Amino acid sequence: MKQTSLPFEEESKVLSPLERLSLPKDKDLPPVIREIVTNAPQNRKIPAFIASLSPLCAMCPRVRLHYYYDTRPSALLLQVLIEGAQSSGKSFAADIESLIMDKTLKARDKAMRRLEQEYRDKKKTRKANEKLESEPETTIRVVPPTISKTVLTKRADMYERVFGDTLTFWMFAEELAQVTDAGKNGYSNLRTIMRTSYDLGSLFGIDFASDNSYSAIVDINICSMFCATPAALDEYFDKKAIEGGNITRTILCKIDDDLGEDGAIFIPYTSEQRSAIDTMLARLMNETYDNDGGLQPTVDLDMSWLDKTVCKWVRGKGDEATLSGSQALDVFRKRSSVSAFRIAALCQYLYMQEETSSLTLDIIQKRVRQIYLFMAEYILQNMLERWGKRFEELNAKREAELKPGPKENLFDQLTETFTREQLNLLIEKQGKVTPDKVFINRWKKLRVIEIIDKNTFHKVKKGGRS
Numbered sequence: 001m002k003q004t005s006l007p008f009e010e011e012s013k014v015l016s017p018l019e020r021l022s023l024p025k026d027k028d029l030p031p032v033i034r035e036i037v038t039n040a041p042q043n044r045k046i047p048a049f050i051a052s053l054s055p056l057c058a059m060c061p062r063v064r065l066h067y068y069y070d071t072r073p074s075a076l077l078l079q080v081l082i083e084g085a086q087s088s089g090k091s092f093a094a095d096i097e098s099l100i101m102d103k104t105l106k107a108r109d110k111a112m113r114r115l116e117q118e119y120r121d122k123k124k125t126r127k128a129n130e131k132l133e134s135e136p137e138t139t140i141r142v143v144p145p146t147i148s149k150t151v152l153t154k155r156a157d158m159y160e161r162v163f164g165d166t167l168t169f170w171m172f173a174e175e176l177a178q179v180t181d182a183g184k185n186g187y188s189n190l191r192t193i194m195r196t197s198y199d200l201g202s203l204f205g206i207d208f209a210s211d212n213s214y215s216a217i218v219d220i221n222i223c224s225m226f227c228a229t230p231a232a233l234d235e236y237f238d239k240k241a242i243e244g245g246n247i248t249r250t251i252l253c254k255i256d257d258d259l260g261e262d263g264a265i266f267i268p269y270t271s272e273q274r275s276a277i278d279t280m281l282a283r284l285m286n287e288t289y290d291n292d293g294g295l296q297p298t299v300d301l302d303m304s305w306l307d308k309t310v311c312k313w314v315r316g317k318g319d320e321a322t323l324s325g326s327q328a329l330d331v332f333r334k335r336s337s338v339s340a341f342r343i344a345a346l347c348q349y350l351y352m353q354e355e356t357s358s359l360t361l362d363i364i365q366k367r368v369r370q371i372y373l374f375m376a377e378y379i380l381q382n383m384l385e386r387w388g389k390r391f392e393e394l395n396a397k398r399e400a401e402l403k404p405g406p407k408e409n410l411f412d413q414l415t416e417t418f419t420r421e422q423l424n425l426l427i428e429k430q431g432k433v434t435p436d437k438v439f440i441n442r443w444k445k446l447r448v449i450e451i452i453d454k455n456t457f458h459k460v461k462k463g464g465r466s
Contacts, residue, residue: 018381021374023049024367030350031280031357032056036096039267044092046378047082048266050253051093051225054078055100057346058141058223059284061168062298064200065345067338068307069314075200076346077168078339080225081176083233083386084255089264090174090227097172097225104281105141105170112138137162142170145179145226149193153206156218163295166200166219167288176228180236191246197222198249233386242387243394248335251375252382283353303345309369310337313376327395328388332380340376344368400431411443411459420455 023029023046026038033052040048057076064073084090115136126132139162140155152169159167173179179190196202197220205217228236237247269277290296314337321330351357351364413426423436440457443449449457 016381018374018377021377022370023374024370028367030347031354032100032277032350033347035269035273035277036099039269039273040092041264041266044089044264044266047253047255048092048096050080050251051082051096052100053251053343053346054080054223054225055097055170055172056284056350057342058168058170059100059104059281060287060346060349061166061221062288062296063301063345063349064298065301065303065342067303067341068310069334070338072201074338074342075168075221076223076342076349077198077200077221078223078251078342079194079198079249080251080253081233082225082227082253082255083230084227086229088255090255092264092266093225093227094172094174095266099277100281101142101170101172103278104285108285109140109142112140139163139167141167142172145171145173145190145224147190149190149206150208150214152190152193152220153204153216153218154214156220157214157216160218165295165298166221167295169197169220169222171222171224173226176226176232176236179226180232191241191244193220194222194224195245195249196220237387239394242391243398247383247387247391248332249339250383251339251379252386254382254386280350280353287353299349301345301349303341303348305365306341306344306369306372309372310341313337313373317380326388326392328384328391329380331391332383332388336380336383337376339379340372343375344372347371410439411448414459417452417456417458419457 026034026045028034029037029049033049033056036052037045037048057078060076063076065075067074082090082093116138119132119136123132137158139158143152143155155169156166159165193204196204200221201219203217204220205215206213207215207217241247287296287299314333317329317333321327321333348364348368351359351368410426410430410432414422420436420440423439427434427436427439440449440451443457444451448460450460452458
């Protein structure tokens with residue numbers, strides 16, 4: 001009996017690893033993230049979740065955690081990229097950034113920057129030989145992406161001088177192009193710093209002889225979020241950034257709206273939601289600074305319960321890389337897991353900070369594990385789709401350039417009687433560009449071959465035919 005195929009609608013769809021995963025329901029997300037994602041339209045829920053992560057990590061600079069594959073402590077440090085075409089509605093990220101930062105770090109920085117400006121004004125208007133008091137020791141947290149390396153180093157060193165410890169900078173740009181433009185000036189090219197700032201304890205230093213400059217070796221930690229068009233992203237993440245490791249430290253969120261789709265509209269926050277957000281943000285500020293303006297002790301967050309899940313995911317992706325031969329998958333999987341682990345740690349910390357919560361530890365861990373698995377897959381797949389092919393090309397080219405040439409020369413590798421096709425295959429294998437007819441003519445002049453016909457040749461030994 002002839003078997004009939006099922007209608008298209010009834011055919012079983014093979015789901016991708018990411019499609020088999022999901023984030024917890026809106027109401028089950030951690031505080032602040034919960035309110036933001038709940039009010040987001042359906043096509044912006046995941047982008048809203050991701051856009052809230054890095055600013056909230058910047059709000060938790062005293063949290064320390066141990067990642068299974070690292071030997072030193074980690075901090076909550078993330079670098080997020082929101083990619084979308086022009087007029088795709090990337091401004092939602094700026095709204096989320098303002099919601100989290102305006103009443104917290106920006107408000108604190110405003111007072112600090114006023115002290116700096118007052119000092120500069122006094123310096124300009126002072127009389128000749130008038131002695132000026134010492135420059136105020138300010139601890140600025142929110143910095144523009146156009147900041148120079150010297151100023152950034154000075155601000156990071158001020159943390160050490162004032163607090164005796166490091167803090168996290170917050171950096172945001174609605175247009176990545178301004179970061180790229182600033183980077184064209186060597187003093188504002190932050191590519192190297194963005195790599196070291198991803199890891200706690202990774203030092204950066206500058207040393208100048210000039211008295212007007214600033215020299216120090218510091219631990220610069222940055223949480224960032226940049227919005228970008230595809231063209232701006234291509235320009236910023238060039239060959240050096242792809243090979244140097246900048247891309248693997250990022251979380252890419254692509255805004256892929258259907259053609260002709262209406263703009264995304266977020267629901268305004270209710271007074272209860274605003275109150276819940278403000279309460280949690282104030283609590284995070286209190287977990288950073290004590291009543292005297294100093295720093296609170298660091299918090300060692302126990303995430304060891306997640307180690308088995310982390311190892312299983314990382315090793316599973318390593319097996320996939322071995323079977324597929326994908327160098328990009330093998331490289332990208334590692335930091336995808338690191339970033340996802342930090343996201344999971346942030347969420348656990350937020351759950352634990354909510355005083356009104358009645359969640360048990362088992363429920364928290366179940367949700368946090370779900371978040372880790374989804375985000376590890378999400379980060380990896382977006383990275384592979386955006387840069388995987390280019391990474392493979394650059395890696396193959398580099399390996400080909402470093403690969404030693406053949407031990408035997410071209411002529412010696414040919415059989416006693418060989419064809420033009422054999423010669424061409426060997427030429428292609430060795431990556432040579434010289435045409436076959438050139439080799440044939442050279443060997444003929446040297447009298448080391450004789451022509452049997454136009455496509456067949458025989459090697460000749462000294463003293464006659466072999």
